Amino acid sequence: MTTIQILLLCILGAALLPSVVCNSAIGPDDCCFSFYPRRVKKSLVTSYYLCDYRCPKTGVILVTQKSRHICADPNLSWVQGIMKTMDEKSF
Template identity: 30%
Template sequence: MKVSVAALFLLVLTITSVVHSQPKIPESVNPPPNCCLKYHEKVLPRKLVVGYRQALNCHLPAIVFITKRKREVCTDPNNDWVQEYVKDPRLRPRHSRRPSPPSDAPAHPERSRPASQQPNHLWLSLASHSLKDSRDS
């Protein structure tokens, strides 16, 4: 019995040391989520492209075109047609994936409303807590 417990302990110890001695894949191997892994080979029709963003600090530098259907297409920044599209004043450069609110829009729309128009979800949560407290008593 003591021999089997010792053998089991050695087996677990060996497996643990082998697992921990395996080299880990460095995080730099995995590209950031905004980086491209390969280029789109064909020329995109200009009428489908509404904007672009740059992904130049990645392993594979790219110009990412945004289509009318919000699809992102990675392209080689050295291609002539890509450089032509980027120079087109009708294309808007995009700096991030999330659109920022318009400059005339309030940063916190709920705070700009009068108190009578504020959403009442806070009152509902307070009411539910007071009901819960009265049940506990």
């Protein structure tokens, strides 16, 4: 291989490297970017989990009987009530 071919190969490799690094990055799977605006009945919720600490907003994801995932604000009293009820059921 000539010097020019090696140089072009290095440039091509350097150009493709950032896209490979970005695609293999490990990040949070579930984040809440907006919250559900209405109350959810406690009887419809089967479980919940907190958003990852790396998410831009702190949120709670409520899982319903139909396996729907609803983002809710953990500072609201009704969300805290659901979380407390789910925690008590787990004991």
